[in-house]
Amino acid sequence: MVPPSGRPIPEVENYAKERGCKSAVIIVVDSLGYSLYRHLSPIMKNLHEIAENGLLFKCRSPATITSPAIASIFTGYLPEEHNIYSTADIYTETAKNSENPRLRSIMEWAYRAGMKSAAVIETEGAQSFRGRIKDFYGVPNSEDILDYDRQITEYALQSLREKPDILAVHLRALDRYSHRAESWKEMKKAAKAIDKNLEEIFQSTEKGTIFFICGDHAVHGGKKWLKNATHEEVKNHENNYVALIVGCNL
Numbered sequence: 001m002v003p004p005s006g007r008p009i010p011e012v013e014n015y016a017k018e019r020g021c022k023s024a025v026i027i028v029v030d031s032l033g034y035s036l037y038r039h040l041s042p043i044m045k046n047l048h049e050i051a052e053n054g055l056l057f058k059c060r061s062p063a064t065i066t067s068p069a070i071a072s073i074f075t076g077y078l079p080e081e082h083n084i085y086s087t088a089d090i091y092t093e094t095a096k097n098s099e100n101p102r103l104r105s106i107m108e109w110a111y112r113a114g115m116k117s118a119a120v121i122e123t124e125g126a127q128s129f130r131g132r133i134k135d136f137y138g139v140p141n142s143e144d145i146l147d148y149d150r151q152i153t154e155y156a157l158q159s160l161r162e163k164p165d166i167l168a169v170h171l172r173a174l175d176r177y178s179h180r181a182e183s184w185k186e187m188k189k190a191a192k193a194i195d196k197n198l199e200e201i202f203q204s205t206e207k208g209t210i211f212f213i214c215g216d217h218a219v220h221g222g223k224k225w226l227k228n229a230t231h232e233e234v235k236n237h238e239n240n241y242v243a244l245i246v247g248c249n250l
Contacts, residue, residue: 001109002101004076012246015055019248021210025160025201026106026168028070029194030175032215034058035233036225037243043188044195046202047213047245054211054247061217061240066175069216074105074168090128107168108132115165120155122170135159145176146193153197160204171197178219187225202249209249215242 041048063069067086068079075082081102083093093103107117111133118135119126126138137155142148149171156169177190202211218237219225226234 001076001104005078005081006072006076009057011055015246015248016210019210019250020208021248022208023164023206024166024210024212025205026073026166027198027201027211027213028073028168028170028216029198029213030066030170030172030216031178031219032174032213032243033218033237034215034241034243035229035236036174036219037215037245039233040188040191044191044198046195046199050202050211050213050247051245054245057244057246058236058241059214059244061215061242064217064240066216070170073214073216074107075102076106077102087122087124087128090125094128104132105168107166110166116162117166118159118162118164119168120152120159120170121168122172125170135162135164145173146190149173149193149197153200156201157204160201163206169201175220178221178225182224205249207249211245211247211249213243213245213247215244217242 041051061069062072062078067089068084071082071084072078079085084090093100097103107119107129111117116135117133118137119129119133120137123138123140126136129136137159139148139151139155152169152171156167159167171194173190173194174187177187181187181190198213218240222237226237229237
């Protein structure tokens with residue numbers, strides 16, 4: 001790789017080495033801002049348990065919208081380096097220079113190194129992996145976002161049966177609900193659904209699998225969700241801090 005803007009986190013490296021982690025699952029939970037995670041963690045019991053037994057970081061996201069943020073998570077480069085601000089940009093930038101190393105995801109680097117890589121994301125984004133990794137699964141965008149996430153989860157479980165060295169997954173219910181919901185009751189419904197999906201993914205992995213569960217940006221609709229927020233929660237939102245949770249299946 002061309003040295004990425006992102007750097008390895010020593011605590012994570014030590015955590016993985018101490019536990020002999022041999023495979024990885026990256027799960028992007030759309031809109032899982034740091035303050036939102038802290039607020040919802042009492043009902044996201046499975047995710048909270050992983051954080052309690054593993055590592056929890058407050059990370060500044062490089063973008064406030066999904067496409068550039070996820071591209072940075074998957075590649076390690078800043079948006080101004082990978083130039084992916086929408087799904088369509090993946091195809092445009094690749095067409096310009098398919099050998100640009102800053103356009104390659106960690107899944108592609110692993111595949112080039114002879115590892116088994118897989119991705120489970122929205123259909124248009126998944127198709128961008130054609131010819132770049134062997135195993136990718138796409139789910140068409142849907143108005144029923146809970147069903148969409150269920151399909152994503154089912155494909156993730158299917159992929160895990162093939163024992164990949166690295167798997168990337170994108171769950172979107174929190175983000176969609178943040179735009180459309182009007183109450184915390186609805187947001188909690190989305191959080192519980194995501195937590196259930198995460199539980200099934202966790203339980204389907206082999207021992208020695210390290211998990212990276214990460215938000216891509218702070219929650220949208222800040223005025224709506226920050227009405228009774230603390231000063232610290234408001235600052236976390238303004239600084240676009242997201243939660244990064246690292247755990248290992250032992």
